[in-house]
Amino acid sequence: MEKKITLPKHKFHIKTGDTVLVIGGNSKGLRGVVKEVIVEKDRARVEGVAIITKHMKPTASSPQGSLEKTEGSVHISNLKVIDPATGEPTRTGRKLNEKGKLQRFSKKTGNFIPDVRK
Template sequence: MSKLHIKKGDIVYVNTGTDKGKTGRVVKVIIDKQRAIVEGLNMVSKHTKPNAKNPQGGIEKVEAPIHISNLNVVDPESGKPTRIGRKELNGKLVRYSKKTGKEIK
């Protein structure tokens, strides 16, 4: 399986869907399904039964995963979405912005 261009903690821009144009921080990456959960985006309603944590039960708003092909990493330098490349620096593979050429941590 190939490496993904998105990591946990990245600020990403949504290209398509109902949240198109919005940005958020990646909370979790699901590698085998090639999806990412972004903080505050792609909210869905989830019905929950009453339990010890939530004795009332009811409807909760939860973030749903978004396919990584619909996300672009935001360049920390320019603040705009960019594609990601990889290059070897001092024997390590680092990610860099295709727009500015700067390294992305």
């Protein structure tokens, strides 16, 4: 009988609630707040970025049909975290804080990045 191997959960450099800069793709140069991180696909939904248009079929409630604009997802490699202290994009790392917990920090300034999730 074959043994099923489970891979460890991904650790990404961005989290829900971070302000990020898009560094690649059609939305390059735009900034936004991360609404959702899709771990299975290595992608994230960012507010106001990668807007896609969906054509909705006519229904009883809307006999004309409609066009819906929604946010698509962006690959995580195309996002860079904005340092809250300086407002500039930065790479991130992890190191122990004063309480002995791993916390993200800005490699540009060395400051810790606060966790803004709800």
